[in-house]
Amino acid sequence: MDITVLDSYDAMRRVLTAPVADRAEIARPFLEEAKGMYRYFPGEPDVVELHHLGGGFRLDADDDRYFPALDLMGQADVWTRVEHALGRALGVQLEAAPGITVPDELVVLIVLAHPDAFFIDTNLGMSANGSVTGYLWINIWPTPEVLERIQATAVHELHHNLRYANIVWDPATVTVGEHVVSEGLADAFARQLYGDLGYARLGLDALEDDAAFATVVSGLDVTGMQNFVAWVHGDEHARRYGAEPVGLPTGAGYAAGNRLVDAYLAATGQTAAQALLADREEVIRTALARA
Incomplete structure (x- = not known):
């Protein structure tokens, strides 16, 4: 299985430096790289709408908290840590269960969240989904606790991905x-x-x-x-x-x-x-x- 961690860090920086009116369309291409995770949704899902519904950073408003938070994610090397954690975990899993079905590719989308009260106080700064085979989505607000757990979060979602590549x-x-x-x-x-x-x-x-x-x-x-x-x-x-x-x-x-x-x-x-x-x-x- 090839693990592709999308370069959403640079993409999100480009989005946040653009005028608010242009941000949704600038974000759309990188969000659509993981559009396959919505393949069971009825109709033609809009990735920008689903990004917002999932708690992603707002594309229709400025927020002076976004750039410092994105910088924290970059400084914490989130993308590299997730990629290495997934590779290691896949090896452990295949050694324990070598005959399982695995997708040819795992596409990983990591996005910055919008820190509203529900996301921070109830979701504790993290939401993720790995249940759709071949895709893994991680949405975080980079508190120290969330950053400390980022590898474990990715591995948790990988487990879902592999379980449901084999169980209907x-x-x-x-x-x-x-x-x-x-x-x-x-x-x-x-x-x-x-x-x-x-x-x-x-x-x-x-x-x-x-x-x-x-x-x-x-x-x-x-x-x-x-x-x-x-x-x-x-x-x-x-x-x-x-x-x-x-x-x-x-x-x-x-x-x-x-x-x-x-x-x-x-x-x-x-x-x-x-x-x-x-x-x-x-x-x-x-x-x-x-x-």
């Missing part, structure tokens, strides 16, 4: 349990390589919350992706995106996934890399039997 994700029938287990497996893989930095920050506060864990477990058989934001990300995200809250703190699904997967790995003696394609029902059944 049907939006209509997929369960909350699959999503929760996939987050736990991805975190476990990132922790295999980076220790505690591999925990998704979103779920850290809920790791020891037994009530939240029990609530997530009660919803593992819920189907349909429209329900996932509430069960996996929690009530604040549900309200933000128009879903019905189910009484969960932020990141509860991530925390529950870590607990389930850790119990499963302990019971089976596998590494996270070896468990890439573990069946969600087996993970859940084995983990709950140890509870």
